[in-house]
Amino acid sequence: MDAIVVGGGMAGLCAAVELKKLGADVKLFDAGAGASLAAAGMLAPVHELEYTEIDLLRTGLAARDFYPLWLDALDIKADAVGLDFSGALEVAVDARELPELKRHFDFQRNAGLKVEWLEASGLREIEPALGPDVCAGVFAPDEGRVDPRLLLQQIKSRVGYAVQRRIVSVEPAANGVKITDEAGRFHYSQYLLLATGIGIPAFCSGFSPTEPVPGLDVAGTPKIFPVRGEMVSVGGGVLKTTVRIRSKRFGRGYVVPHPERTIIGSTSEERGRDLSPTFGGLSDVMQRAYCAVPALYDLPVTEIWTGLRPATLSRKPVVEKIAPRVFVFNGLYRHGILLAPYLAVQVAKTMADDANR
């Protein structure tokens, strides 16, 4: 089987390596600058659990357990990508947040998750850099993190044929598909995987969907919309542990320590595709991080950026066949770094089964 993958974020890259493992001849095209490069890299299904997203919990836990095995299979060393499973904290930085934190903690416990409620002194034993505003928090001992940019580089080097070029059209062809890149070159393959994040492939509407599928509109185009997140990174590290923060005044966010940078995020805004960071967004991100970890104050800001999370209305990922030999892997929303490797195995297997039928 040969396959073209459009999209070189976590979804496309992970699917490409899984297809290769199954013996496929894979070519990957990517326009660059997707959500994966913008992510914080938390592998945190327990703290990320939302009341309305309980369906995703089991997948998230399985994906987290799968991570080290998957990296081993690709011969990617944990140190090379900043993989760490020493747990994560979620803290309240004012007493008015405590009832909601406690409610969420009860929800996590009732879901059977490993979490521990800690008062300020217990929290500081785990993370000495927490400031005096921190009143209580929850420790999830199995949560992890990985630096997405280091990881993407490593995966890309295992794909082989991966080129930075935008695809501008996709058409059915004899025994497969024909795609055209921005330089006007044609490429043919038996199978096509669209993993384009918020780059909605409007060019796909020429295909008729085989049947109505969740997350896709009637023309077969994935209904994916962007959820903006503004981020800051600082050089130098003052934290040992990922710290998620709840503040009545500044909202929810996190500080994630990686070997070469500390990432501070994020906003969550449904405001289209504008990538300009805003004064208000950055102010919230930095002020709540400062409340939780005052030692960040003197560190140099190394980068400011905005990313667009690819979301479906249901907030669930889409892994679907949208036309003969054309598959979509998208909608990874807030969890793509965590979920992509695990779901990519399923994507590759589904495509290979289709080819063998």
Ligand SMILES: Cc1cc2nc3c(=O)[nH]c(=O)nc-3n(C[C@H](O)[C@H](O)[C@H](O)COP(=O)(O)OP(=O)(O)OC[C@H]3O[C@@H](n4cnc5c(N)ncnc54)[C@H](O)[C@@H]3O)c2cc1C
């Ligand atoms: C601020 C922020 C923080 C996040 N933090 C976390 C986190 O801590 N943990 C976690 O698990 N997830 C996190 N996420 C979510 C995660 O980043 C996404 O779910 C994931 O990156 C989606 O991967 P993807 O491959 O589907 O999309 P993308 O990474 O966006 O990749 C899609 C790629 O397709 C390419 N493309 C689009 N159209 C075309 C075309 N026509 N031709 C060629 N290429 C094309 C784009 O250039 C892009 O590179 C975060 C996201 C953001 C924005």
